[in-house]
Amino acid sequence: MPSATPFEPEECAALEVSKAPGDFLSGQSICVSHAVLPQAGEDSFSLRTHARGGYLCVADGCGGLGSRRYARMGERTGAYLAARLVTQEVERLHQSLFPLPAGREAGQALCVSLAALLSRKLRAFEEEHSGGRQVRIVGRMQRALPTTLCLLLMENTARGLDCLFLWAGDSRGYLLDFQGLHQLTADHTSLRADAMESLYRDLPLTNVLSAQDAFFISGRRVRVKGPCVGIVATDGAFDSLPNPMEMEWLLLSTLHGSSDPESWKRKLHNQLAKIVSDDCTLQLALYGYKRFEELREGMEGRRLLLQKQFITPVRRRKADLPFARERWLAYMPTYDWTERTAQGEPDWRV
Amino acid sequence: MEKYRLTYNVDMVFCIDATGSMRHVIDLVKQNALSLYEDITRAMEKKHKVISRMRVRVIAFRDYVADGEEAMLSSDFFVLPDQAEDFYECVNSITAKGGGDIPEDGLEALAYAIKSEWSQEGVKKRHIIVMWSDAPTHELGHGRIAPWYPEGMAEDFDELSLWWEDEQLGGSMDENAKRLLIFAPDAPQWSRISQEWAQVIHVQTVSEGLEEVEYQQVLDAVCNTI
Numbered sequence: 001m002p003s004a005t006p007f008e009p010e011e012c013a014a015l016e017v018s019k020a021p022g023d024f025l026s027g028q029s030i031c032v033s034h035a036v037l038p039q040a041g042e043d044s045f046s047l048r049t050h051a052r053g054g055y056l057c058v059a060d061g062c063g064g065l066g067s068r069r070y071a072r073m074g075e076r077t078g079a080y081l082a083a084r085l086v087t088q089e090v091e092r093l094h095q096s097l098f099p100l101p102a103g104r105e106a107g108q109a110l111c112v113s114l115a116a117l118l119s120r121k122l123r124a125f126e127e128e129h130s131g132g133r134q135v136r137i138v139g140r141m142q143r144a145l146p147t148t149l150c151l152l153l154m155e156n157t158a159r160g161l162d163c164l165f166l167w168a169g170d171s172r173g174y175l176l177d178f179q180g181l182h183q184l185t186a187d188h189t190s191l192r193a194d195a196m197e198s199l200y201r202d203l204p205l206t207n208v209l210s211a212q213d214a215f216f217i218s219g220r221r222v223r224v225k226g227p228c229v230g231i232v233a234t235d236g237a238f239d240s241l242p243n244p245m246e247m248e249w250l251l252l253s254t255l256h257g258s259s260d261p262e263s264w265k266r267k268l269h270n271q272l273a274k275i276v277s278d279d280c281t282l283q284l285a286l287y288g289y290k291r292f293e294e295l296r297e298g299m300e301g302r303r304l305l306l307q308k309q310f311i312t313p314v315r316r317r318k319a320d321l322p323f324a325r326e327r328w329l330a331y332m333p334t335y336d337w338t339e340r341t342a343q344g345e346p347d348w349r350v
Numbered sequence: 351m352e353k354y355r356l357t358y359n360v361d362m363v364f365c366i367d368a369t370g371s372m373r374h375v376i377d378l379v380k381q382n383a384l385s386l387y388e389d390i391t392r393a394m395e396k397k398h399k400v401i402s403r404m405r406v407r408v409i410a411f412r413d414y415v416a417d418g419e420e421a422m423l424s425s426d427f428f429v430l431p432d433q434a435e436d437f438y439e440c441v442n443s444i445t446a447k448g449g450g451d452i453p454e455d456g457l458e459a460l461a462y463a464i465k466s467e468w469s470q471e472g473v474k475k476r477h478i479i480v481m482w483s484d485a486p487t488h489e490l491g492h493g494r495i496a497p498w499y500p501e502g503m504a505e506d507f508d509e510l511s512l513w514w515e516d517e518q519l520g521g522s523m524d525e526n527a528k529r530l531l532i533f534a535p536d537a538p539q540w541s542r543i544s545q546e547w548a549q550v551i552h553v554q555t556v557s558e559g560l561e562e563v564e565y566q567q568v569l570d571a572v573c574n575t576i
Contacts, residue, residue: 037396063574067567077570137567139544139552141529190526202474202526204549277399 025289026156027051030265033281034236034273041279042066043234044083046091049285053098053155053162056283057090058171059083060234062146062208068137070129082122082145086209089121090151100155100164100221107164111217114166118149118209118217126211144211150185150232154285160225161287165232168217169208170198172238174231175224176284178298179334180306181231181248184220186338194336195244196328200321222337227288227295236280237272243324245310245331251284252303260292357402358394359472361427362387363463364441367456367483368410368423369449376446379482382533383408383441386480386569387430393573404430407466408440411459414493416450421498424462449485456487457539460530461504464513468522478529478572484555486537507539514547531572 029049035041042061048054061079069075097114101107122145130144148169155162163184165173170187183195188207209215231251238247254267272280289295310331314324364383366372372379387406394401405427414421423444428437463479490506493499504510514523514530529549534540536554544552551571 064571067570067574069567079574136554137551137571138541138554139532139550140548141551141571200474204526 025261025292025295026287027054028261028286029054029056030261030268030284030286031056031281032265032269032272032283033279034269034276035279036277040080042077042079042083043236043279043281044087045281045283046087047283047285048091048094049154051156053153054285055090055094055097055154056152056230056232056285057087057094058150058232058234058281058283059086059209060148060169060171060236060279060281062143062148062169062205065141065143065146065208065210068142068144072129078143078145079147081125082147082209082211085121085125085145086118086147086149089118090149093117094153097153098155100153100162107219107221110164111166111219115168115209115215115217119211119215122209122211143208143213146208146210146212148205148208148234149217150234152230152232152285154230154287156287160223161228161230162223163221163230165220166217168215169205171232171234173220174233175222175337176229176231176248176251176299177224177226178302180302181251181335182337183244183335184222184337185218188218194328194332195238196325196332199239199241199243224287227298229295230285230287231283233282234280236276236278237282239278240276240280242318243314243328244335245306245314245328248306248335249311252299252306255296255299256303258292258296261286357400357472357474359403359469359475360390360401360478361405361407361466361469361476362478362480363407363409363466365409365411365456365459365463365479365481365483366441366444367412367454367485368444368446369412369417369454369485370447371449371452372484373446375484376444379533380441380444382482383480384438387437389569390573393569402472403469405469406430406437407463408437408444409459409462410444411455412448413450413454413488414458414496414499417448418496419498420448421455421493421496422458422462422500427467453486453488453492454483455493456481456483456485456534457490457507457510458493458500458503461490461510461513464510464523466522468524468527470522470524475524475527476529477523477527478531480531481534483534483540486535487539489539507542511547529572531568 027050029047031047042063045058047056061083063079066077066079068078073081101110126144148171150167150171150173152173153164165184167185173185175182188205189203190206191203193201193203207215241247254271255264258264258267310327314327317323366379407425407427409424412421425440468477490504490510504513532540532552533555544550
């Protein structure tokens with residue numbers, strides 16, 4: 001096997017700080033990745049952010065579907081390799097994904113062409129490395145090189161931050177602004193379930209990238225007119241939490257005690273390492289804030305409200321799932337932007 | 351928050367072909383059945399996933415026409431680790447004998463397994479059937495001429511497929527929790543199941559058991575979906 005090094009994601013938080021006067025934070029990014037089993041994590045990522053935009057990208061190799069091991073790749077699993085192949089390919093071609101498509105039809109075409117490119121990449125790798133080995137393990141629970149993907153493309157313009165989320169599977173894209181955390185992507189699962197229900201229903205994925213079956217990539221574009229944080233995450237970052245409100249609390253409670261992006265990253269990593277039971281990757285990109293304090297202090301009111309109305313009451317009655325669901329229903333209109341947003345046009349999905 | 355962990359209830363039903371042709375591998379299968387429980391538990395612990403309750407049931411099957419009342423033997427669920435000794439004793443009591451012609455009544459065993467009293471408790475659960483056989487299967491209902499053939503069995507393969515695919519028809523198997531793991535040859539009915547049924551892994555065995563790499567692949571596939 002060639003060295004495993006080319007398949008390791010680079011150490012993250014490559015910060016390219018904007019030099020634009022009065023907009024010092026735009027383009028700073030944070031990446032936190034944690035593997036339950038060191039050296040065997042099936043998450044991968046890549047990112048490039050700068051003042052004018054960039055991208056965040058996470059992929060979560062599907063360990064159950066992709067447990068087949070590749071002898072010529074050091075007995076790595078298909079899930080491990082697929083996630084890395086996809087994030088590397090996105091890194092290679094990300095410049096060709098800009099400028100962002102202006103309308104629904106162009107967006108649809110981008111989704112189709114990106115799916116075709118990634119499919120070709122995975123199939124070529126599979127052909128090269130399966131090596132004529134006799135297939136002895138078959139069935140619909142086994143696929144060649146299966147992985148999820150969530151890619152956030154961003155263009156920072158005078159009109160606002162244009163965001164295009166592209167995804168397959170259950171890796172998610174979010175925006176965080178002064179109103180709170182908003183989920184923009186809808187998981188590809190066997191039933192449409194909201195974020196709370198999906199924590200407890202354990203629904204099978206119906207669409208993931210693979211070298212074997214056809215797949216599609218969904219797209220969602222929004223324009224954010226104020227300061228915001230773009231976020232992508234693999235399921236380990238939110239599935240280990242008891243309810244979706246805790247995801248926002250994780251972000252805001254760690255932001256509260258941070259003095260700069262680096263300390264926010266450390267606190268996020270420490271907190272995630274304590275609670276997650278799966279590999280997890282979380283990436284954030286900051287846009288529109290002049291100083292870190294502006295972000296932290298601007299979110300303080302939201303943090304206090306979240307704590308008072310949702311976090312403390314639910315934690316006090318931690319065994320009371322119906323009560324947690326009741327609080328979730330009150331929280332959901334702010335959080336769930338999978339169908340609509342509070343932002344103006346352009347806002348389209350494919 | 352640090353102490354929050356989702357826990358899993360895992361039910362497993364082991365269907366073991368106990369006909370004479372299995373004589374040279376039955377000890378290996380029994381060993382696999384015993385170690386699979388231990389290996390899954392260990393792998394889950396390594397991933398910091400907590401199994402709050404594990405139950406295992408055993409079904410030994412042969413051929414209704416050839417083996418009379420010993421064609422289908424089944425246990426209740428054993429709760430592990432509390433009833434581990436009973437479980438080991440049950441598995442070790444299985445002997446390979448009988449079977450008549452080459453195909454066996456593996457589909458009837460599968461039907462019994464699907465209709466088990468699966469646990470409905472717990473936030474997250476897994477309902478796993480593991481099938482070991484060295485033979486193809488008869489058509490479902492082949493043994494109907496035998497007086498001890500069970501009432502209420504699926505009429506044919508299509509009905510059995512509905513039992514697997516449809517939660518309403520299949521009894522208490524949870525649609526999202528179910529998994530079927532088959533260790534059997536590339537024979538028509540087994541291969542049809544692996545092609546058509548959801549949530550199935552078919553290890554197409556050709557000789558004595560699995561190589562280490564393949565066993566690890568199967569273990570990963572099962573554990574990573576828990």
